[in-house]
Amino acid sequence: MSADALRAVAAQIERGWSQGADARDADGRAVPLISDAARAWSPLGAFALLATDGIPTDHVRRALVAFADVTGANSLQEWNDAPERNRGEVLSALQEAIERVEDAR
Numbered sequence: 001m002s003a004d005a006l007r008a009v010a011a012q013i014e015r016g017w018s019q020g021a022d023a024r025d026a027d028g029r030a031v032p033l034i035s036d037a038a039r040a041w042s043p044l045g046a047f048a049l050l051a052t053d054g055i056p057t058d059h060v061r062r063a064l065v066a067f068a069d070v071t072g073a074n075s076l077q078e079w080n081d082a083p084e085r086n087r088g089e090v091l092s093a094l095q096e097a098i099e100r101v102e103d104a105r
Contacts (some may be wrong), residue, residue: 003101005063006053009046010094016040017087019080022048042080043067043090066097 021030021038022045032039033045034052041049047067050060064076070093073079080090 002051002058002062002066003098005047005050005059006067006094006098006101008050008053008055008068009063010091010098012041012046012049013043013087013090017090018042018045019085021045036093038064042077044076044078044080056079062100063097066101067094070094070100 016024016039018024018040019042020103022033023031023035024040025046026039028040033041033048045062047064047092050063051057065102068076071079079085
């Protein structure tokens with residue numbers, strides 16, 4: 001189920017990726033995370049949305065820890081918001097976290 005949580009986060013990021021805000025609208029303006037106008041999400045924003053998808057908290061926690069381990073970051077927000085970061089790197093880190101979680105089973 002932790003791998004499913006990571007897949008759900010990756011799917012959000014594939015739809016749209018945000019830096020500097022948990023969620024952004026189609027014009028790039030920061031919007032509330034659960035706004036109908038949201039079209040892009042940060043990884044942390046996407047993780048927060050998992051609660052609305054009914055994924056148990058312990059699976060979300062394990063998924064978040066796996067993602068943090070892959071990035072090696074002390075702050076996932078700072079990691080995501082680094083000027084040199086791009087969506088491809090975020091998706092690659094999520095894929096690696098998925099593989100680690102699946103290998104640990």
